[in-house]
Amino acid sequence: MVRQSIALMLGNSKEIDVVAEAINGEEAIELVNALAVDVVLMDVRMPGVNGLEATHRILADNTGTKVIGLSGHNDSGYPGLFLRAGAHGYISKESDLQEMVTAIKTVNNGDGFISPDVAKRIAEQPDNEAENPFSTLSERELQIALLLLESHQLEDIAEQLTLNLRSVRNYRKKVFSKLNIKTEVELTLQGLRFGMIEGDNIMRR
Numbered sequence: 302m303v304r305q306s307i308a309l310m311l312g313n314s315k316e317i318d319v320v321a322e323a324i325n326g327e328e329a330i331e332l333v334n335a336l337a338v339d340v341v342l343m344d345v346r347m348p349g350v351n352g353l354e355a356t357h358r359i360l361a362d363n364t365g366t367k368v369i370g371l372s373g374h375n376d377s378g379y380p381g382l383f384l385r386a387g388a389h390g391y392i393s394k395e396s397d398l399q400e401m402v403t404a405i406k407t408v409n410n411g412d413g414f415i416s417p418d419v420a421k422r423i424a425e426q427p428d429n430e431a432e433n434p435f436s437t438l439s440e441r442e443l444q445i446a447l448l449l450l451e452s453h454q455l456e457d458i459a460e461q462l463t464l465n466l467r468s469v470r471n472y473r474k475k476v477f478s479k480l481n482i483k484t485e486v487e488l489t490l491q492g493l494r495f496g497m498i499e500g501d502n503i504m505r506r
Contacts, residue, residue: 304322304344305322306373311405316402317405320336321336325350326351328472329343329355331360333366334359334362338366339361339368341356342405343369344354344369344402345370345372345379345383346473350461352371353379353383353443354444356386356388357386357387357440357444360386367390367408367409368383369390370384370391370396371394372391372419378496379496384413390404390413390415391414392419438476438479441462441472442479445476446476446480448461449473449485450488455469
């Protein structure tokens with residue numbers, strides 16, 4: 302419903318042409334590869350391939366496409382990770398039509414854009430939480446960590462990322478070492494603390 306509402310709102314703008322909608326990361330990747338897309342408005346939380354991983358893959362294969370991360374209220378852990386992945390902007394789901402249009406036009410012109418309320422949340426983080434430990438992970442380690450946070454089994458991760466099981470286990474070991482944790486439970490707690498997952502996601506597992 303949120304996706305359809307945003308698409309309808311942008312479609313009614315004379316300045317934006319909505320060429321496609323995707324229900325998950327896999328579909329987003331396929332659609333961008335098949336269409337001439339200037340800007341992708343990417344939700345950070347989606348089933349299957351999440352928004353961050355989809356952003357990595359889209360930008361790797363489509364140099365002319367720009368990505369704007371779309372954040373929920375509790376996604377404060379993601380802006381830096383999204384921008385490090387190559388995203389050109391990051392806005393809030395609470396943004397009105399004018400702000401969304403401005404963000405899309407701005408990044409399409411080659412400049413960056415961060416929604417003011419997202420920037421405010423980042424600035425208001427306590428000093429001891431300002432440094433997100435997930436930002437210390439390599440690109441592959443972050444992919445593994447996010448999939449573990451979404452309760453994917455190691456075998457599923459290996460298949461999805463085209464890795465052997467031993468490699469996935471080694472990456473998990475590196476993730477745990479860098480985050481200074483020993484179990485998946487501690488990983489979940491870190492994910493909650495730094496906004497990588499929400500409590501209701503745990504209840505659905």
